[in-house]
Amino acid sequence: MSLAAVRRNREAVVSGNTANTWSAPAASGALDAAVRVPGSKSITNRAYVLAALSEGPTLVREPLDSRDTRLMLGALSALGASSETSGDGVLVQPLRPEGDTEVSVTLGNAGTVTRFTPALAGLGSRPVVFDGDEAIRRRPIAPLLRALVELGLDIEDEGRGAPPFTVRGHGGVAGGKVELDSSASSQFLSALLLAGPSFTSGVTVRLVGDAPPSEPHIAMTLDLLRRFGAVPERSxxxxxxxxxxxxxxxxxxxxxxxxxxPFAVAAAVAGGSVRIEGWPEHTTQPGDWLRGLLEELGQRAELDASGLTITGSGGFPGARLDLHEVGELTPVVAALLCLADGPSVISGVAHLRGHETDRLAALATELSGLGAGVAETEDGLAITPAPLHGGVFHTYDDHRLVMAAAVLGLRVPGVEIENPATVGKTFPGFADAWQAMLS
Structure with missing residues (x-):
């Protein structure tokens, strides 16, 4: 979506009902808090897919419970893998596709559901219709659909290369070798690798085009495959x-x-310390990169066996950052750098134009709307700090924009975050946890 289109969407929101806003709380002093965030969405949905492809039931403990993960469980249920939630976690049963009657999978605006589940539909013997929110129809998937067809799936999309599309199952997927352009999203590659163990001939994927963004998510997929008993190889x-x-x-x-x-950078913005309970000592998650960034910005990040403590000064310099491998952190990092003592440049994230919204256009529009000097570049953002003021921060149904606005609100009174409920995509209790951090 172009910047002009984002602005038109913003104007439509402004002319409509803006009563649904959350007043981002400002920090009244240095922080002293401990927080616990829910389970990883990326790990939860990968684990659910691999559990559905397993021979026996899998208990997924401490999973994220959010819109995206519920959509994944709903998709797996429609495909024939039931699940049951208890106090111990979510018990996922193996995929047992039955019957030949057409079924539907609701995608919402969940990229992992849209990319990871079509291959599973080919294992059954019935038509499966995939569709979701209007936003998901704009998110890239054509290279993945082409690769799945080459691997033996029967997919009808009327040339859209996007939802809605139908997968007609024939009781299995041949698999084999395929070339894939995964430059728009590492999820294309992860989708093929996760499904590979269930294909008759497995899968061999040779990447073409530019390198996929977010190498840590590829490492995450390979790690989970190994944990479930697969033997992935990479050359x-x-x-x-x-x-x-x-x-x-x-x-x-x-x-x-x-x-x-947002909790990790809060200490840098407001000063004081924030401890994040359960931060793993070893992980494939891209969010772990934040520890190094905060130290580079002059803050202290101390990791021990039970969590991470960030101690901040309330001041930090600008930076030049290539976020290609950690692009999902861009909204929060961009908000942080609007509060820096000097200019910054974020690069390597052109692919964010195909996320929940065009994140680069949305960030440039909304951050500039509160007074910051933020401009789009070819592959990122140029940020020149300037005096900030309150106002409505529109979120375009993007959970990460809610989090970015909350960071700004720590230091800028009067930030009104539009449609805060959209953060339920990954953290339904975010607003309460954010307020508790400040209490």
Whole structure:
């Protein structure tokens, strides 16, 4: 979506009902808080997919419970993998597709559901219709659909390369070798690798085009495959996952470090300390990069066996940052850098134009709307700090923009965050946890 289109959407929101806003609380002094964030969305939904492809049931402990993860469980249920939630977690049963009657999968605006589940539909013997929110129809998926067709799936999309589309299952997927352009999203590659063990010949994927963004998410996929019993191999730009019988009776999900990002940077913005309970000592999550960034900005990040403590000064310099591998952190980092003592440049994130919204256009529009000097570049943002003021910060149904606005609100009174409920995509209790941090 172009910047002009984002502005038109903003104007439509302004002319409509803006009563649904949340007044971002300002910090009254240095922080002294401990917080616990919910489980990782990226890990939870990968674990659910692999559990559905396993031979026996899998108990997924401490999963994220949010709109995206509920959509994933709903999709798996429609495809034939039931689940049951209890105090111990979510018990996912193996995929048992039955019947030949058409079923529907609701995607919402969940990228992982849209990319990870179509391959599973090919394992059954019935038509499966995939569709979701208007926003998901604008998110890129054509390269993945082409690759799935080459691997043996029967997909009808009327040339859109996007939802809605129909997968007509024929009781299995041949698999084999395929070339894939995953430059728009690492999820395309992860989708093929996660499904690979269930294909008759496994899958071999050779990447073409530019490198996929977010290498940590690829590492996350490979790590989870190994935990469930697969034997993925990688040689440069080629990946191989053989046909494998998966099995893992129980798996515990790590806290979501990207969701922890606004809490981690809060100490830098307001001063004081914030402890994030359960931050893992070893992880594939891209959010772990924040520790190094905060130290680079002059803050203190102390990791021990039970969590991470950030101690901040309330002041920090600008920075030049290539966020290609950690693009999902861009909204929070951009908000942080609007409060820096000097100019900053964020690069390597052109792919964010295809996320929940055009994140680069949205950030430039909304941050500038509160007084910051933020301009789009070819692959990122140029940020020149300037005096900020309150106002409505529109979120375009994007959970990360809610978090970015909350960071600004720590230091800028009067920030009104439009549609705060959209943060339920990854953290339904975000507003309460944010307020508790300040109490």
């Amino acid at each position: 440069g730009r080629e990946f191989h996952v053989p046909a494998t019988r998966l099995s893992l009776p129980a798996y515990a999900v790590e806290p979501d470090l990207s969701t922890a990002a």
